[in-house]
Amino acid sequence: MKTRPKRLGGGLAVVLVLALAAATATAVAAQAAASPCRSGALATTAHYRFAISLVPVEAMYTQAQVKAKHPTSGEVMLGGAMSAMGKMAMGSARHLEVHICRRASGAVVTGASPAITITGANGMTTRVPVADMEGIGMGRSDYHYGNNVALAAGSRITVTVTLRGERASVRLTVPKSSTGMSG
Numbered sequence: 001m002k003t004r005p006k007r008l009g010g011g012l013a014v015v016l017v018l019a020l021a022a023a024t025a026t027a028v029a030a031q032a033a034a035s036p037c038r039s040g041a042l043a044t045t046a047h048y049r050f051a052i053s054l055v056p057v058e059a060m061y062t063q064a065q066v067k068a069k070h071p072t073s074g075e076v077m078l079g080g081a082m083s084a085m086g087k088m089a090m091g092s093a094r095h096l097e098v099h100i101c102r103r104a105s106g107a108v109v110t111g112a113s114p115a116i117t118i119t120g121a122n123g124m125t126t127r128v129p130v131a132d133m134e135g136i137g138m139g140r141s142d143y144h145y146g147n148n149v150a151l152a153a154g155s156r157i158t159v160t161v162t163l164r165g166e167r168a169s170v171r172l173t174v175p176k177s178s179t180g181m182s183g
């Protein structure tokens with residue numbers, strides 16, 4: 001370009017910088033809006049956003065089982081505690097899902113090792129064996145941590161997630177029916 005930089009003037013340069021900054025902010029906002037850490041009970045720490053929910057019990061498969069059986073629903077376990085929790089009384093089984101995203105970018109946090117505990121109304125705390133999962137056919141955006149857990153319908157619980165020294169807690173009421181969505 002033949003334009004002499006002096007003639008551009010400071011004002012135009014500032015406008016250009018602001019426009020760039022706005023475009024970047026828009027891109028980050030769009031990514032955050034598409035982030036899966038938006039539904040359920042939400043909590044944030046310095047670096048993370050947690051979205052925690054209790055959903056109907058899910059069939060949990062290993063990757064080998066998915067290859068062999070081709071299930072079209074349920075979840076595939078990708079790491080962590082590679083087994084579903086043991087047998088549960090009919091009606092008490094729920095599926096605890098903890099989605100974790102980076103606060104700054106909204107990016108899904110994968111391959112982390114969060115600790116998850118459930119504290120009941122009686123003050124008893126249980127550690128959940130944490131499996132890394134994705135809903136079958138749902139892809140990386142559904143990556144989450146949790147397991148099937150046995151909980152009394154209607155009871156109030158506190159779910160606490162600790163990741164790299166950052167801790168978040170949410171309170172949830174266990175949905176009455178194991179086929180209904182959590183409130």
Ligand SMILES: [Cu+2]
Pocket residue numbers: 058075095096097133134144145146147
């Ligand atoms: Cu799951």
